[in-house]
Amino acid sequence: MPSALINVPKKAKRGDTIEIKTLMSHIMETGYRHTAAGQVIPRDIITSFSCRYNGEEIFRADLFPAIAANPFITFFTVATESGKFEFEWIGDNGFSETASASISVE
Amino acid sequence: MKFIGTICLTTILTAAGIAAATEIPASERRSGYTFMAPDTQAIQDDDTTNPGMLGVLDGQGLWNKKAGAANKACADCHGDATTSMKGVAARYPAFDKTLGRPVNLEQRINLCRAQQQQASPLPYERHDLLALTAFVAEQSRGTAIAPDNSPELRPFVAKGHDFFMKRQGQLNLACTNCHDDNWDKHLAGSAVTQAMATGYPIYRLEWQSLGSLQRRLRNCITGMRAQNYDFGAPELVELELYLMSRAKGMPIETPGVRP
Amino acid sequence: MTMRKAEGSTRRRFLELAGAAAAIGAVPVVTVREAVATPETMAAAIRTVVGTATVQPGKVKLDIPPLVENGNTVPMTVSVASPMTPQEFVKSIHVFNEKNPQPNIGNFFLGPRAGRAQISTRVRLADSQKIIAIARLSDGSFWSATADVVVTLAACTEEII
Numbered sequence: 405m406p407s408a409l410i411n412v413p414k415k416a417k418r419g420d421t422i423e424i425k426t427l428m429s430h431i432m433e434t435g436y437r438h439t440a441a442g443q444v445i446p447r448d449i450i451t452s453f454s455c456r457y458n459g460e461e462i463f464r465a466d467l468f469p470a471i472a473a474n475p476f477i478t479f480f481t482v483a484t485e486s487g488k489f490e491f492e493w494i495g496d497n498g499f500s501e502t503a504s505a506s507i508s509v510e
Numbered sequence: 511m512k513f514i515g516t517i518c519l520t521t522i523l524t525a526a527g528i529a530a531a532t533e534i535p536a537s538e539r540r541s542g543y544t545f546m547a548p549d550t551q552a553i554q555d556d557d558t559t560n561p562g563m564l565g566v567l568d569g570q571g572l573w574n575k576k577a578g579a580a581n582k583a584c585a586d587c588h589g590d591a592t593t594s595m596k597g598v599a600a601r602y603p604a605f606d607k608t609l610g611r612p613v614n615l616e617q618r619i620n621l622c623r624a625q626q627q628q629a630s631p632l633p634y635e636r637h638d639l640l641a642l643t644a645f646v647a648e649q650s651r652g653t654a655i656a657p658d659n660s661p662e663l664r665p666f667v668a669k670g671h672d673f674f675m676k677r678q679g680q681l682n683l684a685c686t687n688c689h690d691d692n693w694d695k696h697l698a699g700s701a702v703t704q705a706m707a708t709g710y711p712i713y714r715l716e717w718q719s720l721g722s723l724q725r726r727l728r729n730c731i732t733g734m735r736a737q738n739y740d741f742g743a744p745e746l747v748e749l750e751l752y753l754m755s756r757a758k759g760m761p762i763e764t765p766g767v768r769p
Numbered sequence: 770m771t772m773r774k775a776e777g778s779t780r781r782r783f784l785e786l787a788g789a790a791a792a793i794g795a796v797p798v799v800t801v802r803e804a805v806a807t808p809e810t811m812a813a814a815i816r817t818v819v820g821t822a823t824v825q826p827g828k829v830k831l832d833i834p835p836l837v838e839n840g841n842t843v844p845m846t847v848s849v850a851s852p853m854t855p856q857e858f859v860k861s862i863h864v865f866n867e868k869n870p871q872p873n874i875g876n877f878f879l880g881p882r883a884g885r886a887q888i889s890t891r892v893r894l895a896d897s898q899k900i901i902a903i904a905r906l907s908d909g910s911f912w913s914a915t916a917d918v919v920v921t922l923a924a925c926t927e928e929i930i
Contacts, residue, residue, distance in 0.1 A: 407567040411558035421884030425556075429564045432718075434893070436870045462883070465890075466876040470869050472842040472891040473718035474561040479877070482884040549834050549844045553891075699836065699921030715839035716923040726925075733925040769838040769923065 410491065412505040416483035424455065424463075425478040428493050428501065434469035450475055450495035458487035467495075483509045533756065534690065534704055541708045541760060542768055545694070545701040550715070554767035562644060562713035562765025565637070565720040569645025572638060578629025584642075587626060591649050599647035600656050600762055603751045605663050612666050612751050615643050616722060617742065634741035640720040644711045647764035655708065655762060657755040670752025673745060679736025700769060706757040707750070709766015716769065723750055811865050814872035815903065818863050819911045824903055829862075829914035831902045840894045840920040847877075847902040848887035849912070859886035860905045868898035881907075894920045 411425035428450065435447025447469060455463040463479045475493075486509045493501045543551060557563050573584045573591055588594040603612040606621070613621065619642055620631035632639035657667075674685040688697070689705035696702065710723040717725075724746050731738045739745050815824070832846040849859045858881040864874040877888045886904070894900075897920045903913045 407564045409558045409563060409567070411556075425558050427559060427561060427564065429561075429568075434870070457882075460882075462880065464878040465888075466873075468871060468873045468875060470866065470871065470874040470893050472893050474564060476559060476561070476889070476891045478889040479879070480883050480885040480887055482882055484882075547834055547838050550838045553844065697925075698923075699919075700923060700925075715842035718841050729925045 408491070408493075408501065408503040410489075410503055410505045412489055412507055413483075414506070415508045415510070418483060418485070418509050420483045421480050422483050422507075423478060423480050424489065425476075426453070426455075426491060426503075427474060427476050428453075429474055430493070430495070430499070432467075432469065432471060432473040432475060436469065448496045448499075450493050450499060452492075452494045453477055454492050455479070455481075456490045456492075457481060458485065459490075483507065485509050534693075536759060539706060539757070539760060540693075540704055541706050541763060542703040543709070543763060543766065545703045546767075546769060550767060550769060554709075554763070554765075560713065560765060560767055562711070562720055562767060565641045565644045565711070565713070566648045566765055568637065569641035569643070569648075572642045573645055578623060578627035580626065580628045582627050584622070591646065595646050595649035597650055597653050597656075599650040599764065600653045601658050603747055603754065604658050605660060605666075611744065612663060612747055614724075614747050614750050615646060616724075617747070619643060619646070635722060635725055637720070640711050640722060643722065644720055644765050647711065647762065650762045651764055652761050654759050655754055655757050657751070657758055663751065666748050667751050667755050669745075670748035670750070670755075673749050674752055674756075679731075679734045681735050683734045683736075685730070705753060706760055707753045708757055708760050709763035709768065711764065712766040712768045714768050720765065723753070808867055811867050811872040811901070814865055815863075815901070818876075818905070819903065822909070822911050824911040824913045826913055826915075828906075828912040829902050829904050831900060831914040831916045833900060833916045833918055835917065836919045836921075837894060839923055840896075842891050843894050843918070843920075844889065845892050845900075846887065846889040847904075847914075848885070849904040849906075851886045851906065853879075853881060853883055853886055855881040856907070858883070858907045860907055862886070862888060863903045863905070864892075865901045865903070866892075866894065866898055867900075868896040869894065874900070894918055896920055 407429050409427040413422050416422050430450050431448060432450065433445055433448040435444065437445045439445065449469055450467050453465045453467060453475070454461055462481045465477055467475060486507060489505045489507065491503045493499070543554065554560055576583045599615055602618065603614040606613045616634065616639055619639065623629040623631055632642070677684045685705065688702050693702050693704045707723050711720045713719070714721050724741050727746055727749060728738055828850045830848045833843060837843045847862050847864065849862065851857065851859045853859065859879050861879060862877045865872050866874055874892050875890060879886055898918060900916045900918060901913055903911055905911055
């Protein structure tokens with residue numbers, strides 16, 4: 405079960421801009437490497453990452469092989485209400501992982 | 511008479527010189543962390559951005575997972591690692607009485623697996639062993655490295671020290687030539703560090719994964735164009751032992767991030 | 770120059786494998802750069818995003834070390850000066866490169882809820898090259914910043930050169 409590390413402030417004031425940091429365990433195999441025998445090691449990357457804040461998508465990213473292994477992505481959002489952030493990573497070979505974090509907004 | 515006297519003096523001075531040229535004075539010791547660019551240091555500083563922590567998390571899972579014919583988890587004997595494992599990594603490699611020689615943390619884990627869990631050893635450099643080692647070592651983060659000073663270990667430390675000082679390979683280089691005499695200079699684009707192994711297992715940017723000190727040593731030995739050693743070889747464990755005594759007093763940083 | 774480098778890298782990687790791979794028990798791996806992005810393919814990739822619109826330099830800040838610690842993992846931050854109000858905000862940020870096998874690095878989609886138009890990630894750079902970050906604003910305009918990055922090989926690797 406791949407680990408994910410999420411950093412979301414537990415608390416924020418309404419209207420504050422907060423930073424969200426995410427780190428997902430994944431090899432991000434580029435598809436440009438070969439074995440010594442000459443066979444291509446097939447691409448195996450996370451292709452898409454998204455974040456929903458109480459159900460509404462607030463951030464999305466397309467990832468390419470140029471993103472380093474164990475993809476690290478940070479972004480910002482305005483804290484509008486208490487609730488849940490839901491993160492989703494989708495990739496090659498049916499890769500699909502989710503994580504969530506709660507926030508309390510005063 | 512005078513001539514012989516001079517030669518003797520030269521020999522003594524040279525011998526003393528070799529001995530003295532070794533250890534970097536305690537006040538000048540610097541972790542590999544200090545040689546990194548601020549951007550890379552920032553990766554290590556934050557537990558939520560340090561990819562090595564992903565390994566530590568995995569290791570925590572393994573610590574609690576039952577294994578082997580005995581169906582025991584590490585936690586069953588050792589309980590909460592935050593207390594039971596605190597300070598352990600700071601004194602490894604340690605002397606194993608049965609084997610009569612030092613073992614590193616990876617080997618200790620595998621010995622426990624074999625003896626207490628009746629489980630097969632975890633292969634070197636595979637994720638499970640790295641994760642478990644990182645988890646155990648992380649419990650000592652911030653603790654000063656305190657190598658075991660027992661008399662039975664001293665001959666092995668000396669062997670490791672000899673390896674560090676010995677010129678070898680196609681380039682006729684010794685570890686000391688770079689890491690004692692030329693640290694803070696650059697080799698190609700990379701900084702030459704003091705070889706203070708404070709953060710292992712590290713997340714090495716070059717590997718894009720966690721890796722052990724022995725993997726790093728093998729990289730160095732390859733770079734020196736010298737005869738390499740297998741994972742777990744006694745020469746590598748002795749070198750690890752010497753390196754930890756070299757870094758005595760410096761805080762453990764596991765999981766370190768290094769270029 | 771580029772050709773010779775690629776050839777050397779191939780042989781280097783090939784020679785590396787036997788020792789390291791045998792010990793680790795991993796499958797030996799060679800990196801062979803068959804497809805390489807060029808300024809032309811990068812321009813084509815940019816055109817896919819911006820169409821015929823003009824891309825103006827400005828408003829975008831691309832933070833990437835000029836001399837990378839290691840080309841396999843390079844921290845990068847892109848930020849865009851914008852009030853991020855519902856009337857005026859950054860819709861997306863697109864990052865491209867010149868010399869990796871592919872011209873795209875990532876696309877990041879923001880919106881007025883972002884509060885600050887800034888993203889960070891870690892990228893792989895195969896060679897010393899130019900990176901371009903292009904921002905699409907809510908008014909349909911495109912702004913960009915470029916950075917020239919020097920990438921060297923790590924001194925001590927599993928490779929036998």
